[in-house]
Amino acid sequence: MIQVVVSRAPWVGKQLLASSTRVLLIGLVLLIAVGWRLEPKLFLTSQNLSVFSSAASVPMFIAIAAAVALLAGVVDLSVGSMAGFGAAVFANCIGHGLGQFASAGVALACALGVGAFNASACVFFGANPLVVTLGSLIGLQGLTLIVLNNTSEEAFLPGLYNFTNETWAGVPALLLLVFLLGVMTAVLLAVTRWGRHIRAAGGDQAASNRAGIPVGKLQFCLFVLTAVFACIGGILYVGQDGAAQTTLGVGLELQIYAPILLGGYSLTRGGVGSIMGAVTGVVVLEVVSNLLDLRSINPYWQYIITGAVILAAVYADVLRGGERYE
Amino acid sequence: MAKSLAGSEGLLPVTDWSHGRFGKSGPWASPGVRTATTLVVLWAILLGVTGVLDPSFVSDEALLAIAFNMAVVGVLSAGVAVLVISGGLLDLSIPTSTGLSALCTAVVLNHVGSWPAAIAGIACGCGIGLTNGLLIVATKVNPIVITLAVNFAGEGVLNMAFGQEFPLLKSGLHDLGLSNFIGVPTITWLMFGVLLLTGLGLSHTRYGRRAIAVGGNSIAAKRQGISLARARIATFGFMGLCAGIAGVLYASQSQIISPGDTSDLLFPAITAVILSGFSLQGGRGSFPVLILGIGLLSTIPTSLIALGATPDWTQLAQGLLLVFAVSLDGFRIKRGRR
Numbered sequence: 245m246i247q248v249v250v251s252r253a254p255w256v257g258k259q260l261l262a263s264s265t266r267v268l269l270i271g272l273v274l275l276i277a278v279g280w281r282l283e284p285k286l287f288l289t290s291q292n293l294s295v296f297s298s299a300a301s302v303p304m305f306i307a308i309a310a311a312v313a314l315l316a317g318v319v320d321l322s323v324g325s326m327a328g329f330g331a332a333v334f335a336n337c338i339g340h341g342l343g344q345f346a347s348a349g350v351a352l353a354c355a356l357g358v359g360a361f362n363a364s365a366c367v368f369f370g371a372n373p374l375v376v377t378l379g380s381l382i383g384l385q386g387l388t389l390i391v392l393n394n395t396s397e398e399a400f401l402p403g404l405y406n407f408t409n410e411t412w413a414g415v416p417a418l419l420l421l422v423f424l425l426g427v428m429t430a431v432l433l434a435v436t437r438w439g440r441h442i443r444a445a446g447g448d449q450a451a452s453n454r455a456g457i458p459v460g461k462l463q464f465c466l467f468v469l470t471a472v473f474a475c476i477g478g479i480l481y482v483g484q485d486g487a488a489q490t491t492l493g494v495g496l497e498l499q500i501y502a503p504i505l506l507g508g509y510s511l512t513r514g515g516v517g518s519i520m521g522a523v524t525g526v527v528v529l530e531v532v533s534n535l536l537d538l539r540s541i542n543p544y545w546q547y548i549i550t551g552a553v554i555l556a557a558v559y560a561d562v563l564r565g566g567e568r569y570e
Numbered sequence: 571m572a573k574s575l576a577g578s579e580g581l582l583p584v585t586d587w588s589h590g591r592f593g594k595s596g597p598w599a600s601p602g603v604r605t606a607t608t609l610v611v612l613w614a615i616l617l618g619v620t621g622v623l624d625p626s627f628v629s630d631e632a633l634l635a636i637a638f639n640m641a642v643v644g645v646l647s648a649g650v651a652v653l654v655i656s657g658g659l660l661d662l663s664i665p666t667s668t669g670l671s672a673l674c675t676a677v678v679l680n681h682v683g684s685w686p687a688a689i690a691g692i693a694c695g696c697g698i699g700l701t702n703g704l705l706i707v708a709t710k711v712n713p714i715v716i717t718l719a720v721n722f723a724g725e726g727v728l729n730m731a732f733g734q735e736f737p738l739l740k741s742g743l744h745d746l747g748l749s750n751f752i753g754v755p756t757i758t759w760l761m762f763g764v765l766l767l768t769g770l771g772l773s774h775t776r777y778g779r780r781a782i783a784v785g786g787n788s789i790a791a792k793r794q795g796i797s798l799a800r801a802r803i804a805t806f807g808f809m810g811l812c813a814g815i816a817g818v819l820y821a822s823q824s825q826i827i828s829p830g831d832t833s834d835l836l837f838p839a840i841t842a843v844i845l846s847g848f849s850l851q852g853g854r855g856s857f858p859v860l861i862l863g864i865g866l867l868s869t870i871p872t873s874l875i876a877l878g879a880t881p882d883w884t885q886l887a888q889g890l891l892l893v894f895a896v897s898l899d900g901f902r903i904k905r906g907r908r
Contacts, residue, residue, distance in 0.1 A: 250901070267701045279799040281838050301594065302626055361893075363573075365893050365896065365897045366899075366900075369897035369898075369901045369904070370900040370901065370903065370904040371896040371897045371899065371900030371901075372850055372896060372900065373891075374714045374894070374898050375714070375840075375844075375850070375896045376661065376892075376893050376897070379660070379837075379841075379889045379890070379892030379893035379896065380887075380889055380893060381889070382885050382888055382889040382892070383885065383886050383888070383889020383890050383892075383893070384884035384888075384889070385882075385883030386883060386884070386887075386888075386889060387882075387886055388878070388884035389885070390880070390882045390883065390886065394882070395882065417576060434814075495722075498718075498722050510711050511712065511715050512715070533589070537711050542730055544726040544727075544729045544730045545726065545730075546723075547722055547726025547729075548723045548726040549722075550719075550722055550723075550725070551719040551720065551722040551723025551724075552716070552719075552723060554710075554715070554719035554722070555705070555709070555716065555719045555720075557707045558709070558711045558712075558715050558716070558719075559711060561711075562709060562710050562711055567712075568710040569706065569710050569711060569712050569713065570710065570788060570798050570802075
């Protein structure tokens with residue numbers, strides 16, 4: 245008699261509200277209370293909500309893809325530059341008289357190429373993904389400047405602008421949609437086989453390979469997915485700002501990876517973390533930045549805070565039993 | 571032979587002033603000699619193509635520009651090379667540590683004098699390097715992640731502390747930075763000195779051999795009684811020292827310094843080291859080959875400008891070269907494991 249052991253899929257609620265997410269949520273509530281106490285007239289207003297939305301929506305959107313990829317152990321530091329490059333290509337195509345959708349198509353094709361480039365270096369050649377994507381980060385910054393010819397490119401699209409600034413019953417539509425995308429991704433990761441494969445591939449590559457999960461292919465696809473999401477993020481930025489600037493996306497990678505790490509992920513191993521944690525992390529970091537803005541504190545404090553958050557988050561991962569360096 | 575000694579399984583990996591001598595069938599079998607030849611050929615092609623397309627490139631001015639660029643990148647590479655050989659992965663905080671020490675030098679130079687300025691700059695670099703080392707040893711977090719975060723935080727400090735631009739007064743340090751010795755800038759000679767001392771120190775002192783041992787096989791090194799924590803702090807401190815020296819050299823040849831100036835020094839330094847055959851796995855690498863790598867990497871910006879390209883192309887080229895170098899290294903490690 246052959247015994248078949250079927251492991252039950254984890255409860256979806258556990259995916260949505262992991263313990264690190266709960267801690268973050270408590271922090272968020274405290275933060276909002278502090279903000280409300282400090283700036284009672286400015287903080288909890290619909291105007292500030294739309295400011296917050298325009299700052300947080302796109303990083304959150306890219307962070308969702310980056311978080312899924314990180315679950316499988318795929319780190320892509322070039323997401324920020326990719327967003328800038330995607331925006332540059334999109335705006336440049338619009339400037340050359342191409343239609344909206346054709347321009348978006350060209351930009352997405354570029355993103356596919358960049359993703360495949362990163363992926364082949366890391367997956368086929370086994371190069372360190374942190375260093376490879378650092379290389380493509382600087383390379384893409386160069387490409388962005390070349391495409392934009394060192395000036396910002398105007399590209400005002402009424403449709404896209406309205407979409408990014410729309411509100412539904414006082415709630416910014418884009419923020420709501422991105423949040424729903426995050427919830428949906430978290431649920432899909434929990435209930436589908438692909439989701440479990442992704443988590444397994446990041447948790448133990450060798451074991452997953454033996455279990456028949458195509459780890460290499462999966463990681464390749466996730467590199468491409470991250471690049472494509474970053475590119476869409478760049479296009480959304482063009483919609484928001486009506487132009488592609490040369491500095492767009494500089495430093496965005498840490499604005500994305502710091503909250504992901506806050507949400508319980510690890511940069512050096514996959515398999516841990518929850519999407520909703522990453523989403524909450526983005527909200528927390530953007531609320532901090534919003535508060536700094538409202539109180540007109542030197543914006544460079546944001547750099548120091550982000551750096552400290554990364555250090556604290558990776559240290560927390562080591563304490564949780566993550567990979568130790570020696 | 572060289573492979574079995576220097577591979578990850580070897581107890582005491584060799585450093586390679588002698589890389590070429592132990593080839594199985596003549597020197598060509600050795601990866602060190604192959605890398606060196608490739609770099610020489612690439613460098614010659616780059617110089618040749620630029621020289622043919624733009625004859626004014628083969629002038630004293632362009633070559634001097636390359637030599638100046640080489641000086642700063644070279645000193646940084648010495649530090650990165652020691653880090654990589656000792657298995658410390660990389661230091662991504664180079665832009666801020668170099669920038670902060672350059673700015674420290676500038677401030678002290680304008681208010682006190684040349685010697686205190688140099689000391690202040692070097693001390694500042696050392697401080698950041700030691701901070702990195704202590705953080706890594708204390709938290710046991712991957713050095714790439716730690717230094718990335720330190721760099722980001724440091725950028726904030728750099729911008730808040732120094733604002734926009736910082737003009738430098740004329741001084742003794744400036745005279746040194748802009749002077750020549752036998753037709754080559756003095757600071758380039760200084761860079762060669764740093765590289766020579768570092769290379770000899772690695773292979774001929776106890777500390778150097780310990781660093782190599784830690785990089786080749788950290789577990790074996792630990793069993794032999796070498797303190798990993800001390801080795802890490804020392805190597806990151808040395809990296810900081812090099813960044814400090816590089817910052818002083820940078821300040822000694824500029825009229826104005828601004829916070830973002832040093833951001834494009836990281837990539838040539840890292841790429842030169844990895845392209846010269848230093849493996850990110852640790853334990854192997856050759857300093858004579860490194861000089862070729864530094865030469866190639868510091869020629870790229872000057873020759874691209876001579877060819878009429880904007881500085882953006884330099885960024886693109888550096889990014890692509892880094893990806894290429896890391897892929898090659900990864901491929902070698904993968905093949906070595908099989």
